[in-house]
Amino acid sequence: MKNITTKIALFILIGIIISACDSVKRVPENKNLLTKNSIFVNDKSVKDENAYNQLYQKPNGKLLGFRLRLNLYNLANLNPDSTFQAKFDQNPGRYERLSKIYSAKQVDRLGKSFLYSGINDFLKSTGEAPVIIDTTKIQKSMLRLRYYYFNEGFFDVKTDYDIDSTGRKKARIDYKINTGSAYIIDSVRATITTPALDSLLKTTRRTSLLVPGKQYKTTDFEEEKNRITTYFRNHGAYNFQPNYISFDIDTIEKGKKLDINMIINDYSYQDGDSTRTEPFKLYKISDVHVYTDYTAAKAKGVIRDSATYNNVHLYSYEKLKYKPRAIADAVFINKGDYFADNNTILTSRYFNNLKIFNYPSVQYEVDKRDSTRRSLIAKIYLTPRKKFSFGSSLDFTHSNIQDFGIGMTITQTIRNVFNGAETLQISARGNIGSSKDFANPRNIFFNASEYGVDMSLNFPRILLPFGTEKIIPKSMIPSTAASIGFSKQNNIGLDKENFSTAFTYNWTPKRNNTARFDLFNSQYVRNLNPSNYFNVYNSSYKSLNEIGKLYNTDISNIDGDQNLIINTGTQAFIDDVLADRTALRSTDKAHQTVESIEERRMRLTENDFIFATSYTFTTTTKRNLLDNNFYVFKAKIESAGTLLSLISDVGNLKRNENGNYQIFNLEYSEYIKTEFDYIKHWDFSRENVLAVRSFFGIAIPFGNANYIPFSRSYYAGGSNDNRGWQPYSLGPGSTNALNDFNEANMKISLSAEYRFKVLGDLKGALFVDAGNIWNIADIVTDPDAKFDSLKDLKELALGTGYGFRYDLNFFVIRLDLGFKVYNPANETGRRWLKDFNLGSSVLNFGINYPF
Template identity: 30%
Template sequence: MNKQTAFVVTLILLLFTAEACSPTRKLKEGERLLVKNKIIEEDKKEKGSTLETEDYVLQKPNKKLLGIWRFNLWVYNLVNQEKMRRNQVRKDSLTEVKNEARLAKGKPEKELKPVFGARLLKFGEPPAIYDSSLTQMSDRNMEQYLFNKGYFHAHVRDSTSFRGKKKVIKYYFITYGPAHTYRNVSMIIDDPRVKSAMEQERIFKDTPLKTGERFDLDQIDEERMRITKAMRKQGYFFFNNQYVEFAADTGLPDNKIDISLRIRDPQISMRRGDDTVVINKHIPCKIRHVYVEPEYRPGVDQKYSHADTFYLDRNPYIILHNGNLKYTPRILTKQIIIESGNYFNTDDNDITYQNFSSLRNFKYINIDFTYVETKGNVGYLDCYIKLSPSKRQSFSASFQGTTTGAYPGLEASFSYQNKNAFFSAEQLEFRLFGRAESQIINDTTFQNIRRVFNTLEFGGEFSIKFPKFLVPFNIGRYSKRNNPLTTLRLPITYQTRPDYARFLSNISFGYEWNETPQKRHRFNPVEFTIIRVQLSDHFRKTLQQSQDRFLLNSFTNHIISSTSYTYLYSNYKANNTPGNYVTLKAGVEYGGNILYGLAKAGKWKQDSTGRYLISYVPFAQFVKTEFDFRDYWVMSKRNTLAFRAVLGVGVPYGNSNVMPFEKSFSAAGANDLRGFIARRLGPGSHYSGGLFDQFGDIKLLFTLEERFKLTDQIELGLYADAGNIWLMRKDLDREFGEFRFDRFYKEIAISAGLGIRLNLGFFIFRLDPAFPVYNPASVNNFDPNTTEKDRDPWRIKYLRFRDLRWNFAIGYPF
């Protein structure tokens, strides 16, 4: 370990040591800091039980960062609050004096702002001062919780251990006793229609309340909600949780319980004009009429001059408006799953809401139901879909920081958007942008690496999205639940660097649709790209001297014509509800097959290597697959463990002997292996010296990251990344770069680090420094100036501060 690294490590240790002695320094006489709660089980709970008794302890110690440092308490103690209050009073007084002068000049007042100490204190946490009165309440809380979980005879006692004069450890001793389990579970449903509805929703078969299972009051409440949801899906609009009753007989021997379910009859009174309607039986409800209000204004008692009926697939919809509809009736009715004559169904309501929301045309969406009448044993409802349009056209300009890989940059853009271009919610957008990035380049001798704003990029993009399948032939009826989308994009980009300039023009046409709310498909039958490259004289000579086939191919004019399909799955919830959530993105792309067939049939012109040309430009032919799996364990609202696995394979064939530059894989950077320079890792254990960006045909990436919140806005991330890229075939110019089963596992690079994130809700700014832990290319570093240490792949043994990679980015890495 060198002196610089030793200094950093020593500094960190001193910081933690100093903090360990300091948390009690501001306590008053007689106050003690609660440093730990420890729960001890004096007997065994039921096998397989997962209990969260610690959540019911009322007083908890201060949070620790990485289990070591009470960071929030340290920040709290850092602030001299008496001095802060004096400074605040002084600053407020000065601001008030200035405001008087501003008002005298007719200027608006300036708001009072907190001093630095007050802002800093928001990130602090007061010391957890031990309070014995909360201990007995915690005992009772845990006993009540355990009773609700089936441990009717559980007992909790506590003891206190004093550490020195200022610290306390609290012990809670739990005796569970026997768990009470179900002997008989019965569901008594007198109404045959209610019973039939519950059978259709598999209420009886799928219930978790089964003989032999432990009594659990929370599970009973969840069952009550499940039954309510199922009944409302079957048309029972008035059904709610209060009609589901459970009765338990706990006076049985051997800690057994008999539990029975009953559905209580409703007692609902409603005014209908001068009459009062009483509903005292559970009745399914049908939809009588569906009304759409596309000009709805919240809080305004609106009267409409027109009530026009439109039919879609023989289903009538009544559109209420005042003339000059802003939307075609078809685009409105296409989003509605709710249909006249159908039974009320909460799923239909949810999907209808999602369909209208996906149009991105309405700032307010509400679906209401009004009871109309009862005929026989069926109730009738009128549905009102209230839509408040958002602004149709908008202009925007932005100036922001960007990151590509680990390279910082600046971007300015201007865009025009029309959310309802042709009155059917078509989203038309035109965007112009300019971007400057700072990338690592070498001087003419390739000896000195420097970083400047050397990459400039200018471009524009026209895109339009149609909320339907736009095809030149009849595809028949498709479900409204599919939420289809057709997209046409025409981007053009010009990129210039000191060594070369690239011009890219592209056209793509594709479709997206839902299979279920969790599953989405994306199919692009057409994507055509033309890449033209201009090289500086020096760079052209350098490429020719390298004789690297991939680099030579990457920096020549070429054409890519491809077809792709992508499958997307996600059950992720954005509200941080504890649970396990996964996302999967799997795709396949074929390029050049149609052109190759036409070229062979038409005997197109070929170059010296046998490649077919279009206007003297070769086209790429390849197949590429990629899988991106992500798993999120949300353990609490402040702690998430995230895992990512990526596998990609590209195979060139036919008209290509290497993958096109734009379709190849690269490694490292701010969202990849964070301890290495973006695109300078690999392939395999090939040592490139960092002179050129490196690309491959195969990619593996594994990332494990724990995210935890210090405050509502400041988060930390502890992460480890592993992976690399490889070539499909052996390449003499990039020795040890090809994939081989007998050594690929030795060529997986590893990096790790600890990052800090600022979460502003709409933006997450991320600084993720990382060290290279294992670099497989080091073993093939045969530079005469290197030592045995330089050739050791385990770089963790020789940490140097200069090896730390600083990755600044916006958003989470995945």
Template identity: 25%
Template sequence: MKQLTRPILFILACLVWAACSSTKSLKPGQYLYTGAEVKINPDSSGKIDDEKQVKSDLESKTRPRPNKSILGIKYKLGIYNLAGEPKKPKGLRNWIRRQGEAPVLLNEVKLKYNNDVLTSYLISEGYLQAAVTGDTVITGKKGKAVYTAETGNRYKINKVTFPPDSGILTKIINQNKDKTLLKVGDYYDLDTYKNERIRIDNDLKEQGYFYFSPDYLILQIDSTIGKNLVNVTVKVKDIAPDAGLKPYSIRNINIYPSYSLRRDTILRKLKPIEYHDFSIYDDRNTFKPKLFDRLVFFQKGEPYNRKDHNQSLNRMVNVGAFRDVRAEFLPIDSFKNNQLDLNIYLTPLKKNSLSFSVTGTSKSNNFVGSEVKVTQTTRNLFRNAEQLDVSVSGGFETQTRGTSLGRNSLSLTAEAKLTFPRFIVPFYKPNSTTAFIPKTITSLSYQMLNRGSEYTLHAIKGEYGYNFKENQYKEHNFNPISISYISTSFPTNRKDSLFEANPLLRTTLENQFIIGSNYNFTYTNQMETNRRNNVYFYGGLETGGNVWGLFTSKNDQGQKTLFNTPLTQFIRAEADLRDYYKINRNLIWANRLNLGYGYAYGNSTSLPFVRQFFAGGSNDIRAFPARTLGPGTYKVPDDAIFADQGGDIKLMLNSELRFKLVSVLYGALFVDAGNIWLRKEDLGEPGKPETARLGSGFKLKNTFNELAVGTGAGLRVDATIFVVRLDVAFPVRKPYLPEGQRWVFDDIAFGNKDWRRQNLIFNIGIGYPF
């Protein structure tokens, strides 16, 4: 540890020294630019609303930006200066210098340009009498820009007037004026005015005004009425073209399902297949005509509307059968009539493709390794845009941390998945009108998981279910039929020793059927990268044996069986809520709350091994080895040969501060807390009190008193397409210690070798923990 710590401290000291001495390399007459300061109404006693935020916004709009810094240390400038002037065009010195930043100089500041930018921004926010003046202040070899903003009063909206009903277009505008973004009493805001023009344009597009544009609208502002008020008048420009002022309807819908530029002339000469409102030009009969009932929402004779336009494009893109999608609207004669011909050009993907992938894997049980996967994809299997994926994969993993280091895992998986781009429901034909393609998915898979000298698990799984997106944020997965058969084999003389070390494995690793249903819901707005706060939520519910148990017989032990194999009966629920708050562009505060509850009944005394909850590991509570934490206040013996402590109930909280260091290197500081519990105390086998796990049962009043807490720091290489993570953590609260002694802050001793060996947990991971 000392061998690693000293070089790191030396490098940090060099960076601090280089950053602090950054001005020594400046030439005479050069001054290091340290940033901008904005003063708002300094000679007036009156303050404006949200002054702190306005000041921050103004300062962020000044250019150039000063050298980046953390805690006042200009680390990138330090790297630049530390490298020095390179003597050769290539080499290590050049590479180090490129990771830094050249000094930003005061003479790069354009005061007039910044004055105009800041004044324009204040006017757009309603300070119509604003004026900004700038100057520079030099101290030693450093300088800054100081901008003085005289804002005046902020103007509010007094009245909003829409155009009189002089025709169909203005009538539509007036019919929807109750949805206006311009509210009497609100502050003048240029962005709101721009969005109001877009809102009106959207309303008109829904009524057939294909060629209308927001630029054809003008919002006139009268600020002369006094009392810091404005009147807003919405008008259609006199110079708006005639084509934009009339609605259009659809005349013909022509579809080219196997289009390519090379075949353009041939396709246009074909006699089309007439199907409903579509004329389909496809001499190869690539797709069944009824497919387009689900992809194209337009009908002959109806007015053009943007909703049908967007939904049709989204469906054709998301169906997964086309490489290129293009919709063309052609006016028949923009002067004499108001009709459009719709031409849809679709270029199919190749029917067959073979993909090969090598991926890194990182699991919560501290197994790290790689997987090789080969997938054969067959598209448009039955000419309705179906897709068949047949894959074979194999992986090898090794455990990087745990009670049994050196454990290896070998997996082999084969899967066939058939996706239909529609709902297939017996005795019912659902009709989905959303922009997203609903899917029916059937799958069959086999997996062999070999844990070396411990056991080999074989799992056969079949599912039939549905996937559908309610919108871009919400996704549903429902599998009414999910069947799994799990069997386990053990090396000679290994089974008894495993069960003696962990009696719970006798029920979790026995052969069993899991037949039931599952549903999960996902909500996320993470695709909105411009949001300050992003949220992700996952909720899942699974049942096993609840309905099928009615049709099974019982064996001699009173268990319900299927093909002489016990049927697993349980209910399992899980929720995962994550929040990502962007403090600034390079600093994110990420939080997670994970809850789980399982109830085993009938045949089962505990959840199946593959459905249990576990705690600890690289994606969980990182200060504890994987699957060694809990249940409750129970502690796995130090000499245990096998640690897989599962539970029926789980509570976990994670908080992590993520920040950029340099280039693709990121850092993190984190705190994890949580535990797992059994619904009922494990009293062990009859007559064997030593097999009991005392303190393992769940009691609501003891929940927070039995939480484990750990903290630590990490480094991440985030190259966008992959993330490699190294976290180091240590416990600060151990739930298995006696009450009153569970917080262990006083025991922390980084300089003690024995403490480090017993408490420091290193986790290697692929991807972020959450």
């Protein structure tokens, strides 16, 4: 408690010191620090971000309303060298004394030390110089504002500004915009001298961005240029570019209306020293040539092997190493079709997705055999990657299972395995980790380990005994992956062996959409140390032991301290209770607790066999890694055990004593599971981002099972979930996390996070998390853990807090401090803010952003 108080006092003291800094310390006399910009359009305040982006000067940034970077800059000594020298000018004898102790060179170097110079350089580079109002820059801002509103269709815009004092050497700027009335498009016509393009334009006018009655916007004209260019180049106009389109806008005697004449000029080209023009031609593809082993060194070499498939000609400088169909399937440029940019892009994407070639080069040349000069030969140059490649990686990890882990993976990749552009990957992985939640009798730091071997084979097509081109055309870049894997965990829970196999189809229905269909995904989980259950799930043992001290009648079940012996005593006592050989009766609450403990033990120690089929669809608007204004939506539905039950019913197989079917002497899981995950980011500029996430998942057991396997269950809490709780320590429902690893088969999660820049690569975040897990339609009997109606939504836990992120470019280190705002485990009336304190807070460490 003393340490916490000291830290809080230190934090407050630092805050007071920084707050005490004079924000106008570096502002010259008769100058003003810019505190705020406001834009008024037609006497109304606006919050248009694009308009504010036109301003040359913006106030110093704030962190929670405080200009932290400005005050850090003000703390710096701007001339540390002069200050250092002044000390000796004022006291010459001091320099002589120091020179006798140190050399003169060392004394001079002292001025470059961190104490004198380095700390000030740090404060200046980390801080932010005061933004001082500059009327020259105000004029530039007004000019840009005029251009901005002019481009929005307000041709008669007028601008002005006021500077209002907000304190000593502080002021704000009010920009005043009078737009006048907007100009409206009255008519649109086109002047085209190439008949072929005129015909094409008529087929696409319905989607034009320039239509009568619409307000003038400069961006519409640029987008219309690009739209028409794209359309023309996808219909044969190989030489067409946006610069061939221009617009003549007539406002004479039209008032606020515009007549637009779109002019599309003829093709111009250089012929010697002269520039000539001619009507555009629409080109068709006369031949497709693919060079499968091209390098710059081989460019002038002799072709030694060739093949043709579906009018695609394959050439090789050595022996052809690919099945012709595998290469031809990746080509979307067809002989006899008009030239189209889209087909070029699809071809490049497909070859790139094969991962056996470097990025392909697609080039076109006019076919000299055609006297009309309206034909193109497509030439595709492919440079193969190495057939065999070896890779390794070292990872530092943090998860809800391990507080800290070190993992290493080595991978061998073999390309073009069967000469059909297939890729085989074989990888071995190992991990050692540390977790305070695991049993650790030897008290060693790395108390958990895992190793595994995986193999996957990828085919660049859908492998089925029938054609799928009409359902999943090759333009969706389909692929098939078959995989098998084995892993083993030591000292993680009950220790496990995991065997898995999968057969998966992947395709992209649209550019930003992906679809995945697991024809089957099987998993066999074998618990190696089930007798360790009560050592791992200590809360269950404590509950059982307390009951045992009151009701155990067999002295052989307990040790010298009157505690139940693990595993013989615990199991014997449970058997006695369930067989009514103790004073407990089935109506007693303690009897029900023992039943619940045994029910959970049986469920978590049983080996699991899961044979599932699933479909996953993902769509996103994210364009690249730097895009912070996007959404991602993911939906998944999974069915497990249904096919096995159908086969068992048809085959009239026998059921076991529990009334269930078995495979390999093991009851297989049967359930239906569905998940919906939605993430949305809003970019407010200047590295301010609001991110929200919502998740709903439910898995319902039926048929051959009455519960969901632990590996397919949901948990709540942790660094990527509700950060006010430790992982697995929230729920189910209002049960107050009675068990060590609490899980359930339904989950609701909602999160919002506001991210902002603090200093350099250090970013901050304020977050709110809500959610919980519940049991529904399974064998759990505790009413506090079950979801029975919408009234149970009052058990949604609410947490909040703040955090810091440090960007290392290749990953982000994240620290979040979460507080419990609403705890459904508390009694009604004591759920709000009763645990909102440092003692109940949770410090979460994570890698990368939570969503």
